[in-house]
Amino acid sequence: MATLQRSIENDALEIAFDESGRGRPVVWLHGINEDRHSWTPVTEQLADEMRCVRIDFRGHGASSRCRSYELEALVSDVTSVISAIGTDP
Secondary structure, eight states: OOEEEEEEEETTEEEEEEEEOOSSEEEEEOOTTOOGGGGHHHHHHHTTTSEEEEEOOTTSTTSOOOSOOOHHHHHHHHHHHHHHTTOOO
């Protein structure tokens, strides 16, 4: 199944994410010092059953770097991606 790579702007930063699969969306969040590709082995297997949305947090992967990595800012990034894909959390 094809993966659609996208990005949105939040707090003047580019937040990269991708989508694959169909059905109910599940948002996959990586750990510190990783990026969205850490979930590739899992999401490749689940894309037939669910819509997999993988996010690069600010300062990780293809997302913009910044000075602040406060929890509230990371939550704001996730919320912005959820809004961009057009689904309820």
